[in-house]
Amino acid sequence: MSLANGDQLERFNAVLLESIDGTIIALLSRGVADALYQYLYRVHSIPKNEVPNNIEKVSSALQQTFGISGSRTICKFIAKRFYTNLHLTFPNSPTLTLPEYVEEARRTLLGGK
Numbered sequence: 001m002s003l004a005n006g007d008q009l010e011r012f013n014a015v016l017l018e019s020i021d022g023t024i025i026a027l028l029s030r031g032v033a034d035a036l037y038q039y040l041y042r043v044h045s046i047p048k049n050e051v052p053n054n055i056e057k058v059s060s061a062l063q064q065t066f067g068i069s070g071s072r073t074i075c076k077f078i079a080k081r082f083y084t085n086l087h088l089t090f091p092n093s094p095t096l097t098l099p100e101y102v103e104e105a106r107r108t109l110l111g112g113k
Contacts, residue, residue, distance in 0.1 A: 012086075012109065013052035016102060019082035020051060020058065027077060036061060052102075059098045075101075 024033040039061055040046040046054045063071040075098035083090040088105055096104070 008109075012106070015085045016052040016055070016082055017048070019078050019085055023074065023078045023081050027074060036065075055099045055102050062098075 021033055024036060036058075037048045037051070040051065040054070040057065041048070043061075044054070044057050046057060051058055059071070059075060062074055065071070066074060079096075079098055079101035080090050082101070083105060086105060086109070088108060091101070091104060
């Protein structure tokens with residue numbers, strides 16, 4: 001999948017949102033996922049459909065809620081699911097953050113641009 005047009009970017013964002021949603025539900029619960037979206041909307045005015053465009057704030061909210069160690073674990077699971085759903089090889093790194101994983105996937109799909 002290349003991100004050359006709007007449809008592909010829309011799919012990229014949909015896969016990212018599903019990866020966030022699915023991972024949090026699988027690891028924690030639907031209630032926790034709903035609480036995250038409510039928090040992002042209430043505190044940052046980010047509706048659920050805009051979450052993929054605000055991945056830094058999602059990462060920050062997870063860190064504030066679960067601490068550095070807990071959020072790293074959750075974010076890594078999100079990133080793994082995201083890469084799997086995009087059919088990309090996961091670049092397992094102890095230092096990459098969720099926003100960096102997302103940006104790396106975007107670069108890969110844009111052909112290194």
